[in-house]
Amino acid sequence: MKKTGFLFDKRFLLHKTGPYHPETPERLEAIYKGIEEAGLLPKLTLIKTSRADLKWIETIHDKHYIDRFSDACISGYETLDRSDNQMCGETYETALLAVGGILNTANMVMEGKIDNAFCAVRPPGHHAESDRAMGFCYFNNVAIAARYLQIEWGVKRVGIIDFDVHHGNGTQHLFEHDPAVFYYSIHQHPSFAYPGTGREFEEGDGDGLGFTKNSPILPGQGDEAYELSIKKDLLPEFEKFDPEVIIVSTGFDAHVDDKMSDVNLSTEGFSWIIKMIFNMAERYANGKLISVLEGGYSLKHLPELAKNHVEILLNGGENVY
Amino acid sequence: MFISKSMTRDVVTIDKKANILDATDKMINRKIRHLPVVEHDNRLIGIVSDRDIRSAMPSIISHDYNSKEEREKLSKLKVADIMTPDPITISPSYTLQDALCLLQQTKVGVLPVVDENDILKGIVGVRDLIRAFINVLGIGEPGMLLGIVVEEQTGKMKEIVDAITEEKISFGSILVAKYWDKEKRAVFPYLLTKDISRVKKKLEKMGFILIDPLEWYLEQLPKTS
CATH class of the missing domain: 3.30.70.260 (ACT domain)
Incomplete structure (x- = not known):
């Protein structure tokens, strides 16, 4: 059994998005409940969060944007940049706590105190660009973690796998020139889904050309298309890239019953993906894997999906290579 | 939706007396396929495309392309000899829709934009129109x-x-x-x-x-x- 960390903090619930928004605190409660009721908590290493040092946020985000976000919060604004980004007075602090917890997780993984971890945080991050909030995201949690691993821990090759049903435009743009970070995303085809990026021919730029890879999935497709794309697009790339650490943007919104998408991934399909990623971490990264929550909006299915996710991090599972 | 807002203003042109090897170099360096041919006062008198140049070149099969005589012959060939005189043009007050319909109808690749005195003001090509319509559709923005x-x-x-x-x-x-x-x-x-x-x-x-x-x-x- 692996030493698996679990990051959760009640303060992640304080970011409130109003009555009609899908990205709610209840999502995180559902995830926690699924893990707790399955009796998994005693098997996990609970990770404490702390407010992230702004210097790490500034490695990814424009200083003016950080100030603008903080000011908007203090001034009681209800949205930032677009009406999608609903917020409250606690949103800025919550976003800092989410990043802080993830950086603590990164330290524990690098120090060998844990092998892998699931970070159940809010707000999500992968749409956030250097200078603006987008698609419910404010700070790009995963991007900051990748930069932190590079600077603080001297990691030479960070592999990011993003299986949220939406393309992680922010993460892609932040690293598309950087050959030391490989970004792979599998998501609903951009002509049929937000944010309209992540097409097959987006493959990085300049020195980073060949270090970005996208697998768009058409509406109505499911497990089979995911398996095929991951085997065809991701495996050969990671075999070449040989990541030292794998960070995962974990979204549960590709689920067949999730109203935010038109792709039909089954509960078993999610398990297959995370087993695949677990095996990749074993093969290349000495097991080092940091999974960070992005989307996933079906309160009915989140408990089971999160439970399965953590169980696989703990126990691995058959090699699905 | 006027062309004056969507056209490329910084047009690379060529003189009618230039030889066609200079024209080729210019196209390759600037990554373009058409050169409007202008007089000294920027008055449009023709257009030359990469296809015009290719047709003027000797066939690689039947000629010794690199022979001295061939190169000399080519270097004597002027833009004025191979250009399309009086090309199809539009005015800056045309709309994007006009340009689309005209490109479809005439099957040319670019339309030089000229004023009432035939002075070259810009150029609009398929690529400019694609850019304009990406903006019109709004798909450059997430949604x-x-x-x-x-x-x-x-x-x-x-x-x-x-x-x-x-x-x-x-x-x-x-x-x-x-x-x-x-x-x-x-x-x-x-x-x-x-x-x-x-x-x-x-x-x-x-x-x-x-x-x-x-x-x-x-x-x-x-x-x-």
Whole structure:
């Protein structure tokens, strides 16, 4: 059994998005409940969060944007940049706590105190660009973690796998020139889904050309298309890239019953993906894997999906290579 | 939607007395395929394309391309000898739609933009129009497309727009496929939001039929029996 960390903090619930928004605190409660009721908590290493040092946020985000976000919060604004980004007075602090917890997780993984971890945080991050909030995201949690691993821990090759049903435009743009970070995303085809990026021919730029890879999935497709794309697009790339650490943007919104998408991934399909990623971490990264929550909006299915996710991090599972 | 706003203003031109090897170099260096030919006062007198130059070149098979005589012959060939004189042009007051229709009709690749005295003001090509229409469609901005079947009745479109506006969602664009079905059209709003699940539910409740994304087809023509 692996030493698996679990990051959760009640303060992640304080970011409130109003009555009609899908990205709610209840999502995180559902995830926690699924893990707790399955009796998994005693098997996990609970990770404490702390407010992230702004210097790490500034490695990814424009200083003016950080100030603008903080000011908007203090001034009681209800949205930032677009009406999608609903917020409250606690949103800025919550976003800092989410990043802080993830950086603590990164330290524990690098120090060998844990092998892998699931970070159940809010707000999500992968749409956030250097200078603006987008698609419910404010700070790009995963991007900051990748930069932190590079600077603080001297990691030479960070592999990011993003299986949220939406393309992680922010993460892609932040690293598309950087050959030391490989970004792979599998998501609903951009002509049929937000944010309209992540097409097959987006493959990085300049020195980073060949270090970005996208697998768009058409509406109505499911497990089979995911398996095929991951085997065809991701495996050969990671075999070449040989990541030292794998960070995962974990979204549960590709689920067949999730109203935010038109792709039909089954509960078993999610398990297959995370087993695949677990095996990749074993093969290349000495097991080092940091999974960070992005989307996933079906309160009915989140408990089971999160439970399965953590169980696989703990126990691995058959090699699905 | 005037061409003056979408055209490329910084036009690379060539003199009619220049030889065609200079023209080739210019095209390769600037990554372009057409050079307007102008007089000293920037008055347009012709256009030369990479295809014109290729046709003027000797065939690699039947000629010794690198022989001294061939090169000398080529270097004597002037732009004026191979250019298309009096090319099809448009004025800056043409619209984007005019340019699209004209490109379709004439099958040329670019349209030089000239004023009433034939002075070159800019150039507009397929690439400029693609850029302009990406902006028109709003797809440079993050958002989602929705497909809705609408009966041909006054006020139906307003109902849709109102329903979406009430959700505080901004529009990137709205496209209409006029001939979706008998007395039905299809409307495709591009919405600048990540969450359209609520608005989808709302529209269905109002009686609208949402189109399966795999059936989206924006250029449907009238059905003939």
